[in-house]
Amino acid sequence: MAERIDVAVIGAGPAGLAAAIAAREQGAERVVIIKRSERLGGLLPQCIHNGFGLLYFGEDMTGPEYERVFMRRAEKAGVEARLETMVLDLGEGREITAASSRHGYMRFRPGAVVLAMGCRERARGTLGIPGGRPSGVLTAGTCQRYVNIEGYIPGERFVILGSGDIGMIMARRLTLEGARVEAVVEIMPWPGGLIRNEVQCLHDFGIPLLLEHTVTFVHGEGRIAGVTVARVDAERRPVPGTERFVPCDCLLLSAGLIPENELSLKAGVELDPVTGGPVVDENRQTRVPGIFAGGNVVQVHDLVDWVSWEAEAAGRAAARFADKGKMPFAGKVRVSPGENVKYVVPQYISGKEDVTLHLRVTRPGRKAALRLGGKAWKRFRSVRPGEMIIEKVPVARLSQFISGGELRVDCGRGETGEEA
Amino acid sequence: MAASETVICIGCPLGCRVVVSLDKKGNVTRIKGAQCKQGERYVLKELREPVRTLTTTVRTMDDAYPLLPVRTTRPVLKTLMADIMRETVGVRVKPPVRCGKVIIADVAGSGADLAATTDWKG
Structure with missing residues (x-):
């Protein structure tokens, strides 16, 4: 294939845009974003709420405003776009096979690839809710598109299953638009999303949050007529006798996001079974040389600001790889999740660079202590699975925490040990 | 008491x-x-004085792009949210719109404007 591309970025949401801009700024000459739809940008236009950019820009922006800034920066940076182009395969030697109705079938072998496909919502099929298959059961993100882009409110009485941020934000949005939200039903004993969303989306509007409850049956023929809601026990099993019928004409699902990695698997990229995203090193290089990844395809972030930062790191490293033709996987030190740590990204580090650890705890707790290699690093008054912990560790301190090629990360109770 | x-x-x-x-x-x-x-x-x-930034959409005249996203330019009293939503009913915007363009000034007497959060060339 004659066409020379230094860095190909797959996906054009906040991660793809940030990675492409960073690759250009790092000196890559031809940076091309491959995108299956007709315009650059991702889902941010439908995220009309505020709360974006507080960390990255120090400003409270809405989704459309945040994306607009990155679109303008991408244009200025000379990022190229191959739109309405579907990547079909990513094979041996980073060969991309793609197709578009305008350019037909094409193959190219870029100097480096950045995976920036983001994530998708868990749909009903993966939740296994018994009952019929009436219409009116949709994901919170689909509903968000209907309401904020297409101008269509898909129901009048809603039940929301799962207390992820999108679900809570849609509870507020639908209420403002005149619909009734009967309840947000959460199987865990704590809400899935951020505290500020619980307060400003649910409490502000008197929307009940039913913790340790789930939907056990979907009723209705043709159109959903209601759901059965039941309490669950400590093993998350429905408790007999606690069932009650809640009428509704729409059930929204906000029960988790899954990194979108079908293409990564085709490329032979190793995935972390916990994050659902590629195993990466501190440069966000995957186990396949020259394939990098950043944003929600690696791990589902709480804040878009961190998506942008992570993807920038991937974009810069991809540009360096394209320039030099190689970059070793920084796999000297394995970062292993210990007590009360669900996962840590990156999974591998060199131990020779400053590193920013992204981690989530398994259980919420008060007075938690983050320990690195068994040694106290930082204390937290409180930790929650819904809020990612991000810690920058300078290289000067790293070596004392690494032993036997491992950096163990624990986030259990603090020394005082008391549960407040 | x-x-x-x-x-x-x-x-x-x-x-x-x-x-x-x-x-x-x-x-x-x-x-x-x-x-x-x-x-x-x-x-x-x-x-x-509980305040919130309110974000919503207003109607356009274009079927292919039916809604324009908007926000209050600063946080407003949360008790005014319903009044602001009512004021957006019946608003129809025409292109071109630049991000930041005021759609309703001093919306519901809140002291904040309701402004576009995106560009719409039409």
Whole structure:
């Protein structure tokens, strides 16, 4: 294939845009974003709420405003776009096979690839809710598109299953638009999303949050007529006798996001079974040389600001790889999740660079202590699975925490040990 | 009669439930449950004057692009949210619109404008 591309970025949401801009700024000459739809940008236009950019820009922006800034920066940076182009395969030697109705079938072998496909919502099929298959059961993100882009409110009485941020934000949005939200039903004993969303989306509007409850049956023929809601026990099993019928004409699902990695698997990229995203090193290089990844395809972030930062790191490293033709996987030190740590990204580090650890705890707790290699690093008054912990560790301190090629990360109770 | 109000602090993941005691005149007599001073300040402000940024959409005249996203240019009293939503009913915008363009000035007497959050060339 004659066409020379230094860095190909797959996906054009906040991660793809940030990675492409960073690759250009790092000196890559031809940076091309491959995108299956007709315009650059991702889902941010439908995220009309505020709360974006507080960390990255120090400003409270809405989704459309945040994306607009990155679109303008991408244009200025000379990022190229191959739109309405579907990547079909990513094979041996980073060969991309793609197709578009305008350019037909094409193959190219870029100097480096950045995976920036983001994530998708868990749909009903993966939740296994018994009952019929009436219409009116949709994901919170689909509903968000209907309401904020297409101008269509898909129901009048809603039940929301799962207390992820999108679900809570849609509870507020639908209420403002005149619909009734009967309840947000959460199987865990704590809400899935951020505290500020619980307060400003649910409490502000008197929307009940039913913790340790789930939907056990979907009723209705043709159109959903209601759901059965039941309490669950400590093993998350429905408790007999606690069932009650809640009428509704729409059930929204906000029960988790899954990194979108079908293409990564085709490329032979190793995935972390916990994050659902590629195993990466501190440069966000995957186990396949020259394939990098950043944003929600690696791990589902709480804040878009961190998506942008992570993807920038991937974009810069991809540009360096394209320039030099190689970059070793920084796999000297394995970062292993210990007590009360669900996962840590990156999974591998060199131990020779400053590193920013992204981690989530398994259980919420008060007075938690983050320990690195068994040694106290930082204390937290409180930790929650819904809020990612991000810690920058300078290289000067790293070596004392690494032993036997491992950096163990624990986030259990603090020394005082008391549960407040 | 003296009363108390509970406010959940949103300053950090802790989400402290802060109980504020008030005397007959509504003066704060006691504040309990906040783990930091910043939290106390937030809670007192939230009690006296709870404000939110409201984001919504307004209709356009274009079937291919039916909605334009908008926001209040600064946080407004949360008690005004329903009034602001009512004021957007019947609004129809025409292109071109630049991000930041005021769609409704001083919306619902809130002191804030309702402004576009995206560009729409039409």
